[in-house]
Amino acid sequence: MAVLHDLLIAPFVEFAFMQRALLGTLMLSVSAAPVGVFLMLRRMSLTGDAMAHAILPGAAAGFLLYGLKIIPMTLGGLIAGILVALSAGAVSRLTVQKEDASMAAFYLISLAVGVIMVSLRGSNIDLMHVLFGTVLALENDALTLIGLVTGITLLAFLVFWRALVAECLDPLFLRSVSKLGSPVHFVFLGLVVINLVAGFQALGTLLSVGLMILPAAAARFWARRVETMCLLAMVIGALSSICGLLLSYHAALPSGPTIILSAGFAYVASVITGPRGILVTRLPNTAHRTA
Template sequence: MTLLHEVYQFTIAPFQEFAFMRRALVATLALALSSAPLGVMLTLRRMSLFGEALSHAVLPGVAAGFIFFGLSLPALSIGGFLAGVIVVALAGWISRHTELKEDASLAAIYVVALALGVIMISGHGTQLDLLHILFGNVLGVDTEGLMLVAGVSSVSVLLMAGLYRGLLLESFDPSYLAASGGRNTLYQQSFLMLVVLNLVASFQTLGTLMAVGLMMLPAVSARLWHDTLPAQLVNSTVQAAAAGYAGLMLSYYASVPSGPVIIVCAGAFYFLSLVFAPRGWLPRMLRRPHLRA
């Protein structure tokens, strides 16, 4: 009984005793449910760095919302979403009217957007405001923020389920999708809007600099474990949820910022996958003698 009591005190008691820990856990689990599968779809489309660029590109919109309305969550979220939509549309326009590919134009835009957003916030707020927006504060999620994250997660899961077949066809065989009457642009733009929406929801907890971490690290790690897409979707969600829980526990007991610790935990799962996953280093080394024989 003593051992069980100690385990309970270490793993469950913080969430039972403190409401802010419960809200942080629910918000992190909701993000894991929607962001990680989107990351898998991004890797499938060879757009892994696209999410990184978009997470930084929303900063000017967040900064504009902060300047006019302060730390108002609806204003920050709407501003960030509009900025992300504008950046995606601008990158697409540049790729259509110049010889630059969409990823190259997006890389150029997001660097400028990140610098502009930092300047805007620094000129109208304190250093604490800048750190809050850049790195988030998952333990500070209130009921309003939790409802936003849960709403975005629910909508994202439902839309991904509805668009699943079209997204697969658009990723693997866009020519067939177009020939069968599907609209490639509709699926692509809908998918990118979901990515922007989840990044905007994530910045409240993880900040604009690390919002993409919970989206991409579990997704990349899941590809090392499974060949099939459904298994990768489930694996990435489980890894993201486990990283969220472990990060909150470690940050609680070590008194360090929760957002970065969550991303470090996701990174730890990734490095373990690099070594032990079926497509990782160790199984490949063990298979080499058999291949030579």
């Protein structure tokens, strides 16, 4: 019992930075993971990754003007994410190019511009902070921001749940029976942006999408209903956060990547052993055909 206490509980009891990191990542799991489920069901997972990179120039602009301060970097990232989303949408509607291609183009431009902007003033350490986050250095302001985003996201799900599900599964039907089709789509894109901005505080621009996509992708192998997938994605995200923080503490590994790697392990395990995974859906069929 003493060994288990030292391994699993003591780090969170003895160190305030571990408590803040745990609180921040748990809130991100509750907020971002359900958004990831809808991204996955809409086949927009790579769009989420592109949006995560798109916030970098805005965050870098805030860094250039005010240094590593939360509010300027957050507002800059939010503005940049919205601008890239609107620009990609405009290009796809006004030209022959599809939205995925225009989004990829804008996110590559944004990533390059953001890295150059950070490099103009900051050191390599500052660049690593912006790209990969510092989950063990979360301050009260960052936790307040993450908590606010979590509250907004849960409230939006409560109000727009039926419309979000309908728009996700059959957008044409929703637009034929209701005027909520387009507004709900923009509400959802707004949730994606604010959750990526919140995740940026802990995991940086390159990894903030990890707690959004990986738990959701893992949950897909265990559940069929959207509600169940969202709840399971929250649980997987929370467990990945706990395991990643503990592993990074005991093995002296970088915390953000270790959290995402833990979520990646949960995804691989789900692919293999889940009720909708390889072992259940493929091997029995193979054995039956052989017989």
